[in-house]
Amino acid sequence: MxxxxxxxxxxxxxxxxxxxxxxxxxxxxxxxxxxxxxxxxxxxxxxxxxxxxxxxxxxxxxxxxxxxxxxxxxxxxxxxxxxxxxxxxxxxxxxxxxxxxxxxxxxxxxxxxxxxxxxxxxxxxGAALPEAPTLPSEVAARWNERARPIAAALGEPPPLDLTLRDGGTTADWARRLGGVSLAPGHVRLPRGARVEELPGFAEGAWWVQDIAAAIPARLLGPGEAEGRQRSVLDLAAAPGGKTLQLAAAGWDVTALDVSARRMERLSANLARTGLSAEMLVEDALAWEPDRHYDAILLDAPCTATGTCRRHPDVLHRIGPRQIEQMADIQRRLLERASGWLLPGGRLVYAVCSLERAEGEAVAATATLRPDPVGPGELPAGLAPTPAGHLRTDPGMLAEAGGMDGFFAARWMR
The missing domain is CATH 1.10.940.10 (NusB-like)
Incomplete structure (x- = not known):
């Protein structure tokens, strides 16, 4: 052998x-x-x-x-x-x-x-496979009417999405990298590129981040307001794409995550991009802040079923037990984070999950005042749900290469 x-x-x-x-x-x-x-x-x-x-x-x-x-x-x-x-x-x-x-x-x-x-x-x-993968029956049952368009998007691994440090350079970077842009500050390239060898990597002009994953941080807007730099707490921050977005948008960022190893990756990306954030290795379910924040981004731990295009293992190892365990953690985190906002502050809760038990059901437990997402805040081709939430799945923007599955909701205090 x-x-x-x-x-x-x-x-x-x-x-x-x-x-x-x-x-x-x-x-x-x-x-x-x-x-x-x-x-x-x-x-x-x-x-x-x-x-x-x-x-x-x-x-x-x-x-x-x-x-x-x-x-x-x-x-x-x-x-x-x-x-x-x-x-x-x-x-x-x-x-x-x-x-x-x-x-x-x-x-x-x-x-x-x-x-x-x-x-x-x-x-x-001359055996052949169908045009699109068949989902496991229990997964198809959970995703219900969304199952077919999601499955249709799973036949190929996803393209490579980049988020730019400076959104004003979108057209220039799309040209230099030979990609397309689906939103300001975004460039999409065909899969297979060696990231470290692409123009702009060494100088930190961009970082890898699926277009759906980039939306929640955008929902907090710019960090500068009323002549001052506002504060934001990025909970469950690692590996750090959203922290980089918030820092690039002018926020005073505190990034917190329980994993020291994953925070090392965030530290390296901050150094590469020249951006800055305070980093805390803490368990958000036990940690107590010494101040309140103008904004909080809770990208909560989840089953990550929305990443099934790039991580097809989630189709076979995630079931009701894991979903309920994650939803319980998410509810507890949302309840705690809601008390850390300044009056008038905004909180965005997000998960890269296709499970309604981790998205809509958790959002329904919030005690803050809803701040619905508007159509103009989303990339072209996407629209908020009737409740004013964001819900994406891999079948959306299919003609442009699709996107990860995400849920996000926003509130104000």
Whole structure:
């Protein structure tokens, strides 16, 4: 097996899938299985294989079940290997002979012959995947009428979105980077670009941030008002895209997060962009501020199901238990943060989740005065909900490459 140059990447992909589907790890956590591969290309291939399996898992299993006399158990190793074999052939364009040579060594004896036979049957049939991935039934039930347009947007990983430090340079950066802009201060590029090698990275002219993730901070407006710099508390701030936005908009920013490791990334981005913020490593459920703030941005911990385009693992490891756990934390954070506002201050609550239990249901518990989002505050093609909230999903702006799923609500004291 060591003489097979493609084998290590496939073995790493198999380990990653096992970590996600059996142990409930995130794909990012499971990625450690690929870190020991010596070549960047092999690490990227392992991630690509695992990601495509998770994106198309229901449809891959349907093909496998249609080519076996008796259904394979969900956790059977031959099924796992067949999933990654089919993903390579049908999604990554790997020739069947190369798939067989690099994946079958993952199995021994009878299971190897079984996998070889099923894969050969499917290739001879000219098996194909549907136009869009099929969502797991429990996920489709939760998302209800939104499920179909969301699924239609999940067939491909998302493009690369950048938020600019200076929104007045949007046209110039779109031209220099060869991208398109969907809103002032935003540039979108095709996926696959090496971020660190793009113009403007070293001088901190921009940072990576999905266009949906950039909207909540915009809902607080500029930091300068009535001749003074206003204060803002960015709760659950790391990895820091919203902190950078607020600092660039002129706010006096206090960024708080419980994770010291994630705050190191924010510190590095502040240094790269030349922006500044006070950083606190604290648990917002236990921390007590020594002052009140003109504004608070609560980008609360959540299930992150809205990021399913880039993190398809959430389709398979998030269920009612995780959703309710996160919603409980969000309600408690919103209640605490509401007491830290100055009179006339604004609070924006946001989650990158597609679950109404984490968005609308949590917002309904707020005790502050609603401050509805207006149509003019959103990128072209988006509109507030009838309640004046923001609700995006991956099926929106589909002709331009889509966006993450987000919910945001705003109130005043």
């Amino acid at each position: 060591s003489d097979n140059p493609g084998f290590p990447a496939r073995r790493a992909a198999l380990k990653m899938l096992d970590a996600v589907l059996r142990r409930g790890e995130t794909l990012e956590q499971a990625g450690g299985a690929a870190n020991g591969l010596p070549h960047v290309a092999d690490r990227a291939l392992a991630h690509a294989i695992a990601g495509e399996v998770l994106r198309w898992l229901v449809d891959l299993d349907r093909l496998i079940d249609g080519a076996t006399r008796q259904p394979l158990p969900p956790d059977a190793k031959p099924r796992a290997v067949l999933r990654l074999m089919l993903a390579q052939w049908l999604r990554l364009g790997t020739p069947p002979h190369a798939v067989i040579a690099t994946a079958l060594p993952l199995l021994d004896g009878g299971p190897r012959r079984l996998a070889h036979g099923v894969f050969s049957t499917l290739t001879k049939r």
